[in-house]
Amino acid sequence: MTVAPSRSLRSSAELIRAEEPVLAHNYHPLPVVVARAEGAWVEDVEGRRYLDMLAGYSALNFGHRHPALIEAAHRQLDQLTLTSRAFHNDRLAAFAESVAALTGLDMVLPMNTGAEAVESAVKVARKWAYEVKGVPADRATIVVAADNFHGRTTTIVSFSTDESARAGFGPFTPGFRVVPYNDLAALEAAIDETTAAVLIEPIQGEAGVVIPDDGYLRGVRELTARTGCLFIADEIQSGLGRTGRTLAVEHEDVVPDVVLLGKALGGGIVPVSAVVARREVLQVLRPGEHGSTFGGNPLAAAVGSAVVELLETGEFQRRAQEAGVLLRDGLSALVGKGVRGFRARGLWAGVDIDPAIGTGREISESLMREGILVKDTHGSTIRLAPPLTITNEDLRMALSTLETVLRTGSL
Known part of the structure; x- marks a missing residue:
């Protein structure tokens, strides 16, 4: 991101604790408190940066703040x-x-x-x-x-x-x-x-x-x-x-x-x-x-x-096609190495994690600690849906980080 970091007067942990008594518990979010964002990247209240590989469940197809x-x-x-x-x-x-x-x-x-x-x-x-x-x-x-x-x-x-x-x-x-x-x-x-x-x-x-x-x-x-x-x-x-x-x-x-x-x-x-x-x-x-x-x-x-x-313009459809090939190739290389299988079309994938390595939630938390944001579903599956504006470099980095997390375990 090109914007200057913005520090909150309260830490992530304090803000998460503050939500407990006043917010209905209808979600189980990852323990990250986002304060700023641009493109495919977000920043938490302490200034740590994360690559957003969920894009608001496709609400952010064009990235943050296009x-x-x-x-x-x-x-x-x-x-x-x-x-x-x-x-x-x-x-x-x-x-x-x-x-x-x-x-x-x-x-x-x-x-x-x-x-x-x-x-x-x-x-x-x-x-x-x-x-x-x-x-x-x-x-x-x-x-x-x-x-x-x-x-x-x-x-x-x-x-x-x-x-x-x-x-x-x-x-x-x-x-x-x-x-x-x-x-x-x-x-x-x-x-x-x-x-x-x-x-x-x-x-x-x-x-x-x-x-x-x-x-x-x-x-x-x-x-x-x-x-x-x-x-x-x-x-x-x-x-x-x-x-x-x-x-x-x-x-x-x-x-x-x-x-x-x-x-x-x-x-x-x-x-x-x-x-x-x-x-x-x-x-x-x-x-x-x-x-x-x-x-x-x-x-x-x-x-x-x-x-x-x-x-x-067709630009974003083409981008999803081209980057989708990179995503599929990267996931294919992980099959048998912590990934049991996956389904992908364009820049959208469901990745089935070997339960022996960790649950989808555990893998998501491990990726978060490494600066990658994804979300789990149905036990051992994680979803990848980055903004269509993501660069090839950032996508390769996300796949490399996933490989590292799978190799070293989720804990």
Whole structure:
């Protein structure tokens, strides 16, 4: 980073202790307190630097404080930040047009968080099923995949198979059928005349960056088209350059009926999400049936438009492809040397650590002590999702550090 170090009046340990009595314990963060960041690097309150290999679960695809995005935010802050949708604002139409063009779809429903986009898509799919498909009232179903992660709201955890997300939060919302991921036969068997939509992640991120077989997404598209239901692709983590394409579904030349965007759409600055769909689908919504005070606010629209401008150049998609080769090669060299296996596409990987060496949490803590930030999931798996701006030198350094940690053990 080029910025001067900033020292807090309180140490990392003091700040972590201060959180205990006042913050709900819904996360288990690594014991690092970040105070400043730029590009692919962050700095803690004591001035120690870390390479960010998580990038806010893909919310920071363009790195911390990308100059074009910061400039767009500053410029808009001096003009207008919020009107609510009670009035029009001068940034929203351009934002919606750019997102529709980027995805090859027609209409945009702007929201804030990824979970809001998923919840909105569930409502829209049900409304479409009743008004367009002719499903009897209150009988619409949506087919989802096991091991999914679409958020943690009450409706969404109703169709999660992760007991840590479900236990203690029932009763659950009905209307969902869960089938194995990457299983077209099971999917076909679950679809009937009540099916409004199939909702899947093109790549399952939280499950450990699980990539389906070639042809699976094409099969989902063909099956949903043939049976007359919607294909909803949750691209909240996988989209906007992460996999080397603008959208992960593009690896199979698939255009869903509905695409869900979030995380990187806000550039790591503000929460921005969107339901993007064919006109026939989103036109089922009428005034008063759905809304959001902050959805489509001018600041979000300005930053989101700047994000789309970055992606329109193709630079970040190419960078994810090129650096992704380096990432895969580096991980391949570690298989059998502490890595049991991995799955990678673009600059996104799930790495299965040999449990004899350590848990995913222990390896993450060891990497943190060596200046590399990653996050564990599902026991012995760690996720790597660096900013798409990461240099080859920094990526090699991260892989070398992982090799050292695996060789010396996690403790």
